[in-house]
Amino acid sequence: DTGVSQDPRHKITKRGQNVTFRCDPISEHNRLYWYRQTLGQGPEFLTYFQNEAQLEKSRLLSDRFSAERPKGSFSTLEIQRTEQGDSAMYLCASSLNNEQYFGPGTRLTVT
């Protein structure tokens, strides 16, 4: 499979717990993006990397959120002290030129 993969696909957690999501981009894609999508809305940008450098972070990315791409390949998104408002689909995308290719997403439910 040469597409973008994300793990886990679903995560249910209790408020206050920490969660970590992983994204594996298409190999040789140097850019990797994270978006968040709530029900009935379009995705909203969170952050993006070129290789291992984090080039932009949205104001949506509060200090409870952190993202890494340590070797310029896979990326992780961690949410600390989760809140019910964090419940959403977290989407990862990668690109080499300009077209972004999306993974299947991780559905987070905070109870």
Next chain:
Amino acid sequence: KQEVTQIPAALSVPEGENLVLNCSFTDSAIYNLQWFRQDPGKGLTSLLLIQSSQREQTSGRLNASLDKSSGRSTLYIAASQPGDSATYLCAVSGAAGNKLTFGGGTRVLVKP
């Protein structure tokens, strides 16, 4: 700040009818525009990408036009089929490799 709007939010058509989906954006200084399809609970599938210098792109039954100066794009799907039922999203990028700003999507139902 770029804002992208898709109207209508939902659309229902009988099978065989042509679909016309609209997307508008407030800042005409875009680098490219991408149309996506999203099935319920799934990720996004890229349909077409139009560079800012292009007027349209075609793939099979899909045709997307871009009028950058007026801040509009239209996605045409010819001879719709029930399998075309999904949410269609448009998104614009302000520079090469930059983030996408999405519209809210148009939910399409094609009735057999």
